[in-house]
Amino acid sequence: MSFKKRRLFLLVLCIFFTRCSKLYEKTRNISKSTFQEFNYESSMAKSILQCGQRCRITEGLCNGFWFENESKICHLVNLTYLENPEPKDDSVQIYFDVDQLQNINMICRGADHCCHRSYGSLCKEGEGDCNDDEECAGSLICGHNNCLKYHPVGDYWDDEDDCCEPACTPDRPCGEGEGTCTDHSDCMATQELKCGVSCLDEQYFPRELFPNNLLSYGSEDQCCYRPCNSRYRKCDDLQPNCLYDEDCNIGLYCHKSRSSRYCADKNECLNGEAKYYCGRNTQCYNTAGSFYCSCLSGYESFVAYEGCKDINECALGSCGLGELSCVNWNGGYRCLCKENYETCFDETQCCDINECIIQENPCPDPLSSNCLNLEGSFTCQSFAVLIKNNVPQTNPSFAEGDLLIWDPSRIIFLPVCDDMWDQPDATVTCKWLGYNYGYSTTRSYYGYHEYLFVMDNVQCIGNETSLWQCPYLPYDNCGHYETAGVRCYG
Known part of the structure; x- marks a missing residue:
């Protein structure tokens, strides 16, 4: 700090009659021009005590006075601020009401000890000249030769002045739990710190680890914190800003590179512990933060640290x-x-x-030249056949089964769908097959299941000689349990 600057002199004047009733502090922190601007009364007085008494009896209007000893003139004033007088302006020595010093504003222009206010508020950011951190408001600290960052050269400001400034800056980044910060650049990047959490948040700053935060910061102050921290918030896969492996959730580690740090998945399947856990006849599969074991094909019943046992497919009838x-x-x-x-x-x-496909001429008889493939065999039929439990029904006096018709366009036997299948349809079918009469069945009653149908929504009147003469749809919307069937009687 420069020694050329004016210092603040404080004396206490007690204005009294029988006892001390008012205190005034002596100060030169006011320019003559500013005093004259707020001066509202000037009159003769015998002494400085009489001048002070005049100010006291007009309490509420007067908060300071200036007594010119040679001319015996008493000047009363009602000031709204004190100041470091500008160098071009003379200062005056006044007495100011100590009770109002707590609220009076102070304009600092670089004079020594401007922040040293016995009763008033401390210096805000950019104000000075300060001597130590205790002269700065809130969590601000007293900087070093930094006032020219806030003020142009002039008045009393020079490159040796110290002004109050934030504790955390890009040039002087803060550590964990330190503040106050306003941007991520105010925090130590090497510690993966970010700005944005209240300094009083005990989840991030437990009282036992940061005992001074409650005394040092207010509810609006933000401190530097670690987004990934083993104490209060472990990070998931690919989340950035971890510092140690312990900052990541189970199964993850802190991946460190020149450009970034983030929590990454640990492939447990590559280490012996996971392989030991999975056991024999298994495959280990890695997941984010964990892993699981699956039985190899042909094995089942996984047991940790043992593995899987063989499946006896032969006993299950798999063939x-x-x-x-x-x-x-x-x-x-x-x-x-x-x-x-x-x-x-x-x-x-x-x-x-399918013998109907692989054999050159499986059905040479012209009366039954249409081949119907069956499970493990085949049969030669004419135009239609009833199938019951995979066996063609040929009894001339009685036959029952699901109905299959030869489709000449597809060259294959296909079932009839049971949508709208009723008694007239069964009567025409049974007479078509050489029987006298019959009854209808539905829902693949005799066990034949197929997804492809030759006809749907058959609507016979009852006097037709074949189903092809009945109205029907050549396409269907049927499932494999919807085959129509009949019971026919000779």
């Missing part, structure tokens, strides 16, 4: 109806099939051979 024999081994099996079946799906099932 199907065409099974001749089945060979099981750890993790797999193989099917050997009966005649008219072949292995399929990598020899894990026995599938029916």
Whole structure:
């Protein structure tokens, strides 16, 4: 601080009659021109005490006075602020009401000790000259040779003046729990700190770790904090600003690079602990923050630290109806099939051979030249057939089953859908097959299931000689449990 500057002199004057009733402080923190602007009365007085008494008896109007000792003139004033007088302006020595010093504004222009106010408010940001942090308001601190950041050179301001400034700045970033900050750049980037949490938030700043925050900061103050912190907020996968592995949730670690730090997934399947947990005959799958174990194909019943056991597919009948024999081994099996079946799906099932397709002329008889493939066999029919439990029904006096009709356009037997299927339809069908009469059935009553149908919404009157003569739809909206059927009597 410069020694050329004016200092504040304080004396106390007690104005009294029988006892001290009013205190005034002596100060030169007012310019002559400013005093004259607020001066409302000037008169002769015998002494400084008499001048002070005049100010006291006009309480509410007068808060200070200036007594010119040589001329014996008493000047009364009602000031709204005190100031460091500008260098071009002379100061005057006045006495000011100490009770009003608590609320009076102070205009600082760089004079020494301007922030040292015995009764008034402390200096705000950019005000000075200050000596130490206690002379600054709130959480501000007294800077060093920094006033020219706030003021142009002039008045009493020079490069040696110290002004109050925020504790956290980009040039002097704060650590965790320190404030107040206004931007992320005010916080230590090397500690992955950010600005934006109240200094009094005990979730981020527990009282036992930051005991001075309650005394140092107000409710509006923000402090630097760590977004990822093992004490109060662990981060998830890909969340930034961790400092240590412990700042991340279980199964994650703090990935550190030159440009960033963030919580990243730890692939547990690459370490021995996860493999030991999964056991034999398993596959380990990594997830964000964890992992899980799955049985390999052909194995089941996972047990931690043991693994999975073999599935005996042969005991489950996995080969199907065409099974001749089945060979099981750890993790797999193989099917050997009966005649008219072949292995399929990598020899894990026995599938029916469609003789109607692979044989050159399976049905040479012209009266029954249409081939109908069945499970494990085939049959030759004329135009229609009743199927019950995969067996064609040919009894001349009575037959029952789900109805299949030869579709010449597709060259295949297909079922009839049971939508609107009723008694007239059954009567026409049974006479068409050579019987006298019959009754209708629905819902694939005899076990035939198919997704493709030859006709739907059949609406016979009853005197037709075949279903093809009845009104019907050549397309359908039917499911595989909707095959129409009949019971026919000779």
